[in-house]
Amino acid sequence: MSELPYTSHYPNSLPIWDKLKDHQTKLKQIHLRDEFAKDPDRAKRFFKQAAGIYLDYSKNLITDETIELLSELANEAGLPEAITAMFNGEKINNSEERPALHVALRNQSSTAFEVDGENVMPEVKAALNQMERFVWSIHSAQWRGYTNKRFTDVVHLGIGGSYLGPKVVSAALKPYWKAGINLHYVANIDGTHITEELKHLSPETTLFIIASKSFGTQETIMNAKSAKAWFLRNGGEEEDVHKHFVAITANTQKAYNFGIREENIFPMWDWVGGRYSLWSTIGLPIALTIGIENFKNLLAGAHEMDEHFRTAPITENIPAILGLLGVWYSNFFNADSHAILPYDHYLRALPAHIQQLDMESNGKTVTHKGEPVEWSTGPIIWGGAGANGQHAYHQLLHQGTHFLPADFIMPLRTHNHIGDHHALLLSNCLSQSQALMQGKTLDEAKAELKAQGRTDEQIEELAPHKVIPGNRPSNTMLFEKATPKTIGALIAMYEHKVFVQGVIWSINSFDQWGVELGKELGEHIYEIITGAKETNGQDSSTKNLIDLFKQINNRI
Numbered sequence: 001m002s003e004l005p006y007t008s009h010y011p012n013s014l015p016i017w018d019k020l021k022d023h024q025t026k027l028k029q030i031h032l033r034d035e036f037a038k039d040p041d042r043a044k045r046f047f048k049q050a051a052g053i054y055l056d057y058s059k060n061l062i063t064d065e066t067i068e069l070l071s072e073l074a075n076e077a078g079l080p081e082a083i084t085a086m087f088n089g090e091k092i093n094n095s096e097e098r099p100a101l102h103v104a105l106r107n108q109s110s111t112a113f114e115v116d117g118e119n120v121m122p123e124v125k126a127a128l129n130q131m132e133r134f135v136w137s138i139h140s141a142q143w144r145g146y147t148n149k150r151f152t153d154v155v156h157l158g159i160g161g162s163y164l165g166p167k168v169v170s171a172a173l174k175p176y177w178k179a180g181i182n183l184h185y186v187a188n189i190d191g192t193h194i195t196e197e198l199k200h201l202s203p204e205t206t207l208f209i210i211a212s213k214s215f216g217t218q219e220t221i222m223n224a225k226s227a228k229a230w231f232l233r234n235g236g237e238e239e240d241v242h243k244h245f246v247a248i249t250a251n252t253q254k255a256y257n258f259g260i261r262e263e264n265i266f267p268m269w270d271w272v273g274g275r276y277s278l279w280s281t282i283g284l285p286i287a288l289t290i291g292i293e294n295f296k297n298l299l300a301g302a303h304e305m306d307e308h309f310r311t312a313p314i315t316e317n318i319p320a321i322l323g324l325l326g327v328w329y330s331n332f333f334n335a336d337s338h339a340i341l342p343y344d345h346y347l348r349a350l351p352a353h354i355q356q357l358d359m360e361s362n363g364k365t366v367t368h369k370g371e372p373v374e375w376s377t378g379p380i381i382w383g384g385a386g387a388n389g390q391h392a393y394h395q396l397l398h399q400g401t402h403f404l405p406a407d408f409i410m411p412l413r414t415h416n417h418i419g420d421h422h423a424l425l426l427s428n429c430l431s432q433s434q435a436l437m438q439g440k441t442l443d444e445a446k447a448e449l450k451a452q453g454r455t456d457e458q459i460e461e462l463a464p465h466k467v468i469p470g471n472r473p474s475n476t477m478l479f480e481k482a483t484p485k486t487i488g489a490l491i492a493m494y495e496h497k498v499f500v501q502g503v504i505w506s507i508n509s510f511d512q513w514g515v516e517l518g519k520e521l522g523e524h525i526y527e528i529i530t531g532a533k534e535t536n537g538q539d540s541s542t543k544n545l546i547d548l549f550k551q552i553n554n555r556i
């Protein structure tokens, strides 16, 4: 296993770590409400803009000194060297001996990106051209179904990174969808998912994309087999399969064996991690719905963020600032979760994508050298669409006992002008971060009750319930409009934030060994259910539950 080509460190042994601890003790005394009151320029000082994204990070538990110290932390942990290593194609995914070169997929410059001494840009461009030809042939109905009808529906079969990324982007860019094609996603191995999606579709006009980097993921392969069986059961013939099934994979042979023609297999590369793959051919469903030009704009937006990340000094660098603030809360305030709150119906799938991106990347307990970490790593990512959350979990954000940093995300202009909905949505978004920051004091609560004409006794009883502590941190990320470019930049921003945190924590953000054990055990359990193996060796809980399943389904 190769050493990482940048500084190897334990963050809690860095000289800056103790300084940050002392600083945190001081900072615990401040209240953000007072910081805003005494410094009218606070919002201006903690504000950045890059690649169409406006970041207001003034409602964080920080002072100028915090930013200086965090930037020192980044330097001591070797962040600048790590960024260079990633862009240079070094094997920063050291447990799998691979680079993490998703930035090459959206490269708009003439820079070469090398893997093992070979420039991958010609392959990347060739794959994009293959996508372009395919999208054109479907849109122009040159490529038709087996009864010569044009395609009306595309079903994308994939899971994890081969699902969440395309799903969030295609939903975020719904206003750009070309007329005539409906897109469906099937990820879950639960047969209900595919049954529900296929219910109203016709095999004559349905095209399937099987998206699996490995072409070995149980859920996707099972769904692909069921889709093929549905196709054959409903009129399609074996020799028609190639007209209705295409694949995206790094395992060409397996896709070929499934019945897909070589020219309909789109390449993937092992230097692109699943959760970083929406920019590759895995983005085919995005390109099919929004068109290739818009897909290229998505890549261009991400590239702009890449360039910002690669070149901006740490204190000016949006992903670096976000990553360092995350470290600040995880390691110095013991925050164990982080909320993603998009105020945009089209972006409602964003929390699920960021959840995989962040939790699969940084949910680690050993350093890249395999030594146990003595510091917290990736937080629990959760969230949902605003304003809906305000009428559900925001109560806990405002008055609960947990410390929960949050990101508020919103486009300044809407695609759907209807009444004054958008101004009201923005008011909701801003009022939430304001309430989290300023809270409500006991005196304010009492004054409010008094103004309502409550008796003194009622005021004493009720006021404590109305107190809101405030001083709870959040970021606000705005952009002019949800366009392919801004969505590209937004997602790339989160990717780099996750990388920054992985570097500080000295972990490998690009492997995911933790998901393997469940897969292996699942295979054993399935063999027991089908009778291929005995229950020997199973713990009594699992054995009982298997028996119950077999009994209810008459499989004994």
Ligand SMILES: O=P(O)(O)OC[C@H]1O[C@H](O)[C@H](O)[C@@H](O)[C@@H]1O
Pocket (backbone or CB within 6 Å): 159, 160, 161, 162, 211, 212, 213, 214, 215, 216, 217, 220, 274, 275, 360, 512, 515
């Ligand atoms: O694209 P595939 O090879 O089918 O992989 C799909 C997904 O499954 C794996 O278990 C990993 O947890 C994910 O990172 C990956 O994106």
